[in-house]
Amino acid sequence: MKQKIKNLILKAALNAHEKGDLPSSEFPDVEVETPRVESHGNFSTNFAMATASTQKMQPKRVAEAIIKSIDDTEGIVTKTEIAGPGFINFFINSLAWHPVLRRIHEEDDRYGASDIGRGSKIQVEFVSSNPTGPLHVGHGRGAAFGDAVANILLFCGYDVEKEYYINDSGRQINTLGRSVFLRYRQLLGEEIEFPDECYQGNYIHDLAGRIKEDKGSIFLDQKEDEAVLYCAQFAAKNIIAGIRDDLKSFGVEFDNWFSEQSLYDSGKVDKVLNDFRSQNIIYEKDDAHWFKTTDFGDEKDRVVVRNNGQTTYFASDIAYHKDKFERGFERVIDIWGADHHGYIPRIKACLAAAGCSDEQFDVILVQLVNLLRGGEPVAMSTRAGEFVTLKDVIDEVGADAARFIFLTRHHESPLDFDLELAKKKTNENPVFYVQYVHARISSIIRKGREKGIKDIGWDEKAIAMLKEPEEINLIKSMDSYPETVRLSAEFMEPHRITFYLMNLASSFHAYYNKHRVLTDDPLLTGARLYLVVAVKKVIKNGLTLLGVSAPEKM
RNA sequence: GCGCCUGUAGCUCAGAUGGAUAGAGCAACGGACUUCUAAUCCGUAGGUCGCAGGUUCGAAUCCUGCCAGGCGUACCA
Numbered sequence: 021m022k023q024k025i026k027n028l029i030l031k032a033a034l035n036a037h038e039k040g041d042l043p044s045s046e047f048p049d050v051e052v053e054t055p056r057v058e059s060h061g062n063f064s065t066n067f068a069m070a071t072a073s074t075q076k077m078q079p080k081r082v083a084e085a086i087i088k089s090i091d092d093t094e095g096i097v098t099k100t101e102i103a104g105p106g107f108i109n110f111f112i113n114s115l116a117w118h119p120v121l122r123r124i125h126e127e128d129d130r131y132g133a134s135d136i137g138r139g140s141k142i143q144v145e146f147v148s149s150n151p152t153g154p155l156h157v158g159h160g161r162g163a164a165f166g167d168a169v170a171n172i173l174l175f176c177g178y179d180v181e182k183e184y185y186i187n188d189s190g191r192q193i194n195t196l197g198r199s200v201f202l203r204y205r206q207l208l209g210e211e212i213e214f215p216d217e218c219y220q221g222n223y224i225h226d227l228a229g230r231i232k233e234d235k236g237s238i239f240l241d242q243k244e245d246e247a248v249l250y251c252a253q254f255a256a257k258n259i260i261a262g263i264r265d266d267l268k269s270f271g272v273e274f275d276n277w278f279s280e281q282s283l284y285d286s287g288k289v290d291k292v293l294n295d296f297r298s299q300n301i302i303y304e305k306d307d308a309h310w311f312k313t314t315d316f317g318d319e320k321d322r323v324v325v326r327n328n329g330q331t332t333y334f335a336s337d338i339a340y341h342k343d344k345f346e347r348g349f350e351r352v353i354d355i356w357g358a359d360h361h362g363y364i365p366r367i368k369a370c371l372a373a374a375g376c377s378d379e380q381f382d383v384i385l386v387q388l389v390n391l392l393r394g395g396e397p398v399a400m401s402t403r404a405g406e407f408v409t410l411k412d413v414i415d416e417v418g419a420d421a422a423r424f425i426f427l428t429r430h431h432e433s434p435l436d437f438d439l440e441l442a443k444k445k446t447n448e449n450p451v452f453y454v455q456y457v458h459a460r461i462s463s464i465i466r467k468g469r470e471k472g473i474k475d476i477g478w479d480e481k482a483i484a485m486l487k488e489p490e491e492i493n494l495i496k497s498m499d500s501y502p503e504t505v506r507l508s509a510e511f512m513e514p515h516r517i518t519f520y521l522m523n524l525a526s527s528f529h530a531y532y533n534k535h536r537v538l539t540d541d542p543l544l545t546g547a548r549l550y551l552v553v554a555v556k557k558v559i560k561n562g563l564t565l566l567g568v569s570a571p572e573k574m
Numbered sequence: 575g576c577g578c579c580u581g582u583a584g585c586u587c588a589g590a591u592g593g594a595u596a597g598a599g600c601a602a603c604g605g606a607c608u609u610c611u612a613a614u615c616c617g618u619a620g621g622u623c624g625c626a627g628g629u630u631c632g633a634a635u636c637c638u639g640c641c642a643g644g645c646g647u648a649c650c651a
Contacts, residue, residue, distance in 0.1 A: 053590070056596080057594075057595070064594085103594075105593090106631085195650095309649095326649040327649060358578085361578050361645075362645085363646090428586095429587070432579060447599070449613085459611070463611055464610045467610050522599080526599095530615065534616090538610055573611090574611075
């Protein structure tokens with residue numbers, strides 16, 4: 021509808037110019053918005069004000085000229101007015117909204133989809149938690165966010181690949197192996213002090229126990245290096261499998277699991293370091309190798325090879341990001357926890373050095389999650405290995421509630437996640453509020469079938485009976501869904517869809533409480549069913565993008 | 575110290591990339607179920623958009639400075 025109004029305005033402006041009412045044919049983009057106040061009409065444009073200076077006319081005069089030239093062949097506009105400093109307000113004929121319903125029924129689960137991505141290859145990398153322990157709540161937010169972004173981009177015509185980067189190499193894996201090995205020795209009766217820098221969680225105990233069951237005490241007689249290596253590989257493999265399971269029960273599946281170690285095995289890390297050496301952007305100082313990231317906007321240079329000869333994680337990250345672009349992605353999105361933000365200039369420096377364009381790469385930071393229970397903070401300490409895992413949360417509140425709540429905030433806004441609130445089945449908890457719409461409509465449909473009411477499809481005469489303000493309101497809301505999806509994709513902000521759904525749900529509940537769908541009038545009943553089924557489709561459509569289910573019954 | 579993020583109703587947050595009189599939910603108060611699911615709805619009340627300047631027809635939104643909170647500032651990831 022907004023697009024139609026835009027077209028009307030642009031045509032009117034061109035007409036007015038031809039007639040000589042407007043001196044210039046240069047026009048800015050037409051911006052049409054939905055005013056907050058109803059008395060300002062259904063749509064409003066600042067076009068007259070925006071073009072006034074190039075026309076060298078007063079905004080109100082421009083507005084008059086445009087209104088005079090509006091050619092509304094479809095009869096969608098009932099009234100126009102000039103208001104304030106030069107706004108043009110449009111009032112829409114309520115019957116003109118009805119075709120929106122037909123479109124929703126026709127496009128069905130593709131309603132709101134678009135081709136703004138034009139099939140371009142885009143990679144979304146998220147979660148990428150180290151395989152040294154289970155996922156916690158914060159990872160859940162990243163997972164819900166990344167998955168929703170990927171869904172939305174796919175829906176908008178991008179060729180999306182979801183990737184998880186596994187840091188299965190380097191120091192922390194060695195520490196993991198040592199942690200498990202030490203617990204293993206303790207289990208076999210040795211008295212050893214367990215160092216602070218080792219991983220403390222119970223899962224380390226469990227893994228050590230499994231090794232003991234499988235292999236007995238054989239590692240006590242082997243070289244420590246080999247034993248640690250075995251423990252590390254065993255532990256990492258099992259932890260990754262656990263992460264994969266947790267994500268799956270959270271409804272998140274990746275297209276690709278990318279191993280850091282593979283970059284070493286294929287020689288890609290060495291190659292990129294050598295390339296950079298030959299470009300003289302890696303130099304030696306204090307027995308270490310430094311990448312001159314300051315040449316590319318970073319505040320200080322960064323070590324890529326330590327003085328003990330080991331590469332840093334940063335070395336493989338250079339190779340990794342270069343590899344992403346070599347795989348042909350036109351755009352690469354990294355989703356990180358906000359605590360890693362200091363790392364952005366470094367990665368941008370790599371890409372600049374490798375000749376990749378800044379515009380093709382974006383980092384989206386997701387703020388951390390404060391876990392609460394009944395308003396009180398839940399104590400968590402990663403060091404002491406005491407934390408609420410993502411699995412705990414899914415088991416307690418359910419994947420739907422968790423995912424939805426994670427998406428009720430802008431990603432850069434910190435989020436309080438209250439376990440008690442997430443379980444509440446009241447208006448305080450928006451998940452059920454939205455899902456309830458779907459269940460209610462499903463129930464109406466079932467009741468209708470019991471009564472033998474048949475679907476009418478698109479019947480102009482019947483649909484014309486939909487003229488209650490609450491009905492028009494619902495249609496207007498659904499009309500704006502495709503735009504919401506589009507903006508949500510452009511800004512990579514899934515929370516727009518969350519808020520949209522809460523808003524649509526509110527309009528529906530208001531309608532439901534005031535009017536009956538199944539009435540004595542078959543024609544009216546048919547029309548209202550047609551309306552309500554459209555609402556059901558849009559609700560399901562939006563929930564699906566967020567990765568939340570749409571239940572038939574609650 | 576420097577960098578990034580945040581600051582909007584008592585609480586939790588939106589605010590369509592500069593528009594008209596600032597928007598929800600919760601909490602508070604008052605109402606609505608013999609009905610298609612009350613996990614719902616209707617009404618009332620609630621504001622110096624952190625503070626101070628600036629840009630312009632017009633600022634919660636853009637610029638500058640300050641205040642408060644969070645995070646970061648490794649030869650850890």
